[in-house]
Amino acid sequence: MFLGLLNPHVPHGKLLAVVLVAASTSIAAAASSPSEQAGSSQKSFNCMPCSMTYVSDAYPGALTPPLAQHNNLADVPHSSDLCKGLTNDLDVPVLLESHRQLVGEGSHRRLVYSMKFGSSKDTLVKFLDGYDANLVIIESLPSGVFVDPFELHHFVERKVFLDVAVFGDKNLELPSALSNRSAVEIHFDLKPSTSMNCNLVMELPLHARYPPLDASGYATVEFGSPDLLLRYRRKVTHPDSCLWVLQNFDATPVEKAAWYMPCGDEAHTGFVSSLAFISALVCSMSIVLAASLVS
Numbered sequence: 001m002f003l004g005l006l007n008p009h010v011p012h013g014k015l016l017a018v019v020l021v022a023a024s025t026s027i028a029a030a031a032s033s034p035s036e037q038a039g040s041s042q043k044s045f046n047c048m049p050c051s052m053t054y055v056s057d058a059y060p061g062a063l064t065p066p067l068a069q070h071n072n073l074a075d076v077p078h079s080s081d082l083c084k085g086l087t088n089d090l091d092v093p094v095l096l097e098s099h100r101q102l103v104g105e106g107s108h109r110r111l112v113y114s115m116k117f118g119s120s121k122d123t124l125v126k127f128l129d130g131y132d133a134n135l136v137i138i139e140s141l142p143s144g145v146f147v148d149p150f151e152l153h154h155f156v157e158r159k160v161f162l163d164v165a166v167f168g169d170k171n172l173e174l175p176s177a178l179s180n181r182s183a184v185e186i187h188f189d190l191k192p193s194t195s196m197n198c199n200l201v202m203e204l205p206l207h208a209r210y211p212p213l214d215a216s217g218y219a220t221v222e223f224g225s226p227d228l229l230l231r232y233r234r235k236v237t238h239p240d241s242c243l244w245v246l247q248n249f250d251a252t253p254v255e256k257a258a259w260y261m262p263c264g265d266e267a268h269t270g271f272v273s274s275l276a277f278i279s280a281l282v283c284s285m286s287i288v289l290a291a292s293l294v295s
Contacts, residue, residue: 050233050242054165055136056185093127093190093198094118095249098228102257107208111223111257113137117198125194133232134162135188135200136246141168142221144176144209144261147184151205160202162187175210176219187231211263223257 048058096118104110115135117124127133141147152164168182186204193200211219228249233242 046246047243048246050237050244052244053163054185055227055229055231055246056138056165056167056183091119091123091127092230092232092247093124093133095228095230098249098254100223100226100254100257102206102223102259107261109206109208109259111139111204111206113200113202113204113254115193115200115228117193117200119198121194121198124190124198127232128191128194130235131232132235133190133230135190136227136229136231137186137188137202137204138183138227138229139186139204140183140224140226141181141206142223143179143181144211144219144221145206145223145259146172146179146182146209147204147206148172152184152186162189172207175212177212179209206259208259208261211261217262219261219263221259221261223259225253225256 046059048055052058094117095115097114097116099114101112101114102109103112119127146169147166149166149170152161152166155161156164164187165185166182167185169180170182171179184204186202188200188202190200208221230247230249231244232247233244237243
């Protein structure tokens with residue numbers, strides 16, 4: 001466009017029209033850009049049949065990084081056709097703040113989640129009167145960390161969680177070097193938040209596997225950002241047309257969590273192996289000697 005200003009063969013009237021059109025187009029684009037971006041961030045909806053219990057089953061490649069590259073819910077195959085009419089003019093809860101902290105000591109720790117909803121108590125109660133809704137957290141566990149499915153099942157029995165499922169490696173005995181990554185999907189009821197100023201606090205117990213040897217004496221394990229979703233459906237639905245609506249919670253990213261696990265030094269391998277062998281040999285000979293004296 002600006003090259004035309006230097007071209008004497010371009011008529012001034014035509015040149016002025018081109019400049020005005022281009023300027024108006026740029027202004028319109030600049031004015032519409034923020035609203036479009038805001039609309040796209042607020043309309044991250046997907047749907048799944050009510051017959052499917054877990055989001056990770058409905059979108060196995062998008063929300064379980066151990067099985068595929070981590071993506072946002074908005075990147076999964078679009079299902080807006082299924083959601084038509086389910087998200088119109090609906091005042092859904094808004095997640096204002098989300099925090100995550102790794103607490104505890106030793107090989108058994110807890111991830112503590114703190115959620116604050118921006119909706120008022122009356123708005124949240126009105127929404128929950130007409131909809132079954134829960135908060136879904138999908139936490140991808142790094143290598144060297146696992147959750148105990150049996151322990152989590154007791155949390156469900158005690159109504160701490162609505163439901164929970166573990167995907168990936170469920171072997172609790174394998175060391176870090178021989179294990180694969182896993183992910184855990186947790187469902188929380190939103191009703192308790194109405195009696196706690198629209199806040200929710202929950203804990204996920206974690207356990208460390210035996211880390212590989214390292215000269216520093218510590219192995220560092222870092223947690224990525226979890227998927228935070230709102231899942232809801234109408235309370236009165238027909239079984240054949242029942243759908244869960246899934247909405248991404250667009251809140252500030254949670255804090256990164258790091259776990260420093262003590263591990264063995266490879267330089268001490270020979271000494272520890274020799275000491276273990278001598279101890280086992282002495283114990284075995286003592287047993288054989290004691291048995292021969294008794295007989």
